Each structure stands twice: as structure tokens, then as C-alpha cells.
Amino acid sequence: MKIALLGYGRMGQTIEKIAISRGHDVVLKIDKDDKDYDITKADVAIDFSLPSAAFGNITNCLNNGVPVVSGTTGWLENYDKALALCKEKKGAFIYASNFSLGVNIFFELNKTLAKMMRNLKEYQVTMEEIHHTKKLDAPSGTAITLAEGVIENNNNYNAWELDTTNKKSTIPIAAKRIEDVPGTHSVNYASEVDTINIEHIAHNRQGFALGAVVAAEWLVGKTGVFSMKDVLGL
Numbered sequence: 001m002k003i004a005l006l007g008y009g010r011m012g013q014t015i016e017k018i019a020i021s022r023g024h025d026v027v028l029k030i031d032k033d034d035k036d037y038d039i040t041k042a043d044v045a046i047d048f049s050l051p052s053a054a055f056g057n058i059t060n061c062l063n064n065g066v067p068v069v070s071g072t073t074g075w076l077e078n079y080d081k082a083l084a085l086c087k088e089k090k091g092a093f094i095y096a097s098n099f100s101l102g103v104n105i106f107f108e109l110n111k112t113l114a115k116m117m118r119n120l121k122e123y124q125v126t127m128e129e130i131h132h133t134k135k136l137d138a139p140s141g142t143a144i145t146l147a148e149g150v151i152e153n154n155n156n157y158n159a160w161e162l163d164t165t166n167k168k169s170t171i172p173i174a175a176k177r178i179e180d181v182p183g184t185h186s187v188n189y190a191s192e193v194d195t196i197n198i199e200h201i202a203h204n205r206q207g208f209a210l211g212a213v214v215a216a217e218w219l220v221g222k223t224g225v226f227s228m229k230d231v232l233g234l
């Protein structure tokens, strides 16, 4: 497969190594200053760029009939527009706040736990995410997906907020920035007597990158908007 990498930073470079090891060719490596490139050289594009750049990159792919996988976080105010364009152009698109197999299992565990806690009003949920100091967005896309998973499955909660909140129905998400941490997420239900805690710790970026390449392999030849749940059959 011929792959375009839209964003050749920490993730783009990790994805390149995994893509090559799986027999693919990386035909484009695009960063901020690369403007006049021909995206149709690629069979599929993988976007891990910046919150400010992702929607433009996705639009360019869909307008040119190139299937696109995006892992960039912090651009979701434009997500519905990307879906509409994908439908209009009969294109193929996958966004995931986290492409790792482990986190996608953790997402399902989080939903199941949220359902189990529905009637236990003595517990209050909080979330924490820890990432490296170069991360631009907070809270992380993964933490937002986790909060949405709780809201959809537990009617004691209807919103999330960064840092703290004084509303019982709002999930507070603490975002910590510590040098070199690839990504740690925890969901905690605390009562007066105990705490239930589930946690996912990424040891490096390999899991995110492998998931993105597997998603790109899966997407080529399909039409529609998909999620990692579709790719992994969870």
C-alpha cells in the first residue's frame, strides 16, 4: 500500500517504521511547510498532525478520493463537517482518539463499569490523564472518549470539565503534563469507604502507531465513516 503521512512528528515517524515493517511504501511525508503535494499519489493517508491542521488535511483527502485515518486530537468541533463531506464524496474515514488495541479494550471496560455503577449513587467518578509536556491539547482525546463512554452509559453524569467541578453530574478530568510520558489514563469511582480504579498505561507510542497502520490497511476499498471498534471487531 502507498501511504501518505500527514504529520511527520513523533507519531508520523513511529508509524513510518511500522508501515515499512509491514511491507508498505511511504510515498509522502507532510509537515507544516509542505503545501503543494499530490495526495492522489497515495492509496491511503494517515493524519497525525496538529489540532489546527487536521480538518484541512482530512478535507483535502476526502475531496481527492483518498481514504483517510486521523488520530489527531483537539479538532472535534469540525468532526460533523468531516462526516458530512465523507458522505457527500462517498469517501472513507476513520477517526480515533486512540488507536491502540489496549485502549480500545479499556474503552469497552469503561462502558461496562459505568453501567455497573449506575445505581450506586455513593460513588463519584473522576478521571486523570498524564502526557508529555509537548502535548498541545487538554484534556486528551482519549480522556474525552472515556468521559463520553461514562455519560452514555450512566445517567448520573451529563458533562465533563477540565480540572475540577462542583456539580455532581459533571465528570472532572485532571490533565497532568510530565516529561516523556506517552499516555496514562485512569477512571476512578470513589466513595467514603473505598475507590475502584481502572487504568491504562502506554509504555511507548508503538501501540498507537500499529493500530493506525492496521486501520489504514482495513479502510482501503471501503466506503463510509468507521471507528476502531469496527476495525478491531470489538
Ligand SMILES: NC(=O)C1=CN([C@@H]2O[C@H](COP(=O)(O)OP(=O)(O)OC[C@H]3O[C@@H](n4cnc5c(N)ncnc54)[C@H](OP(=O)(O)O)[C@@H]3O)[C@@H](O)[C@H]2O)C=CC1
Pocket (backbone or CB within 6 Å): 006, 007, 008, 009, 010, 011, 012, 030, 031, 032, 033, 048, 049, 050, 051, 053, 057, 070, 071, 072, 073, 074, 096, 097, 098, 099, 100, 208
Ligand atoms: N489517536 C491516537 O492514537 C494518538 C493521537 N495522537 C495525536 O496525534 C497528534 C500528533 O501527535 P505527535 O506526533 O506527538 O505530535 P508532533 O508535534 O510530534 O507532530 C505533529 C506534526 O505535524 C506537523 N504539521 C504541522 N502542520 C501540519 C500540516 N498542515 N499538515 C501536516 N502536518 C503538519 C508538524 O510539523 P512542524 O513541526 O513543521 O510544525 C509536526 O511534525 C496530536 O494531536 C496527538 O494528540 C498522538 C498519539 C496517539
Ligand SMILES: O=C(O)C1=N[C@H](C(=O)O)C[C@H](O)C1
Pocket (backbone or CB within 6 Å): 073, 097, 098, 131, 135, 136, 139, 140, 141, 142, 143, 182, 183, 184
Ligand atoms: O498527544 C499524545 O501523545 C497522545 N494523544 C492522544 C490523546 O489525546 O488521547 C492519544 C495518546 O494518549 C497520546
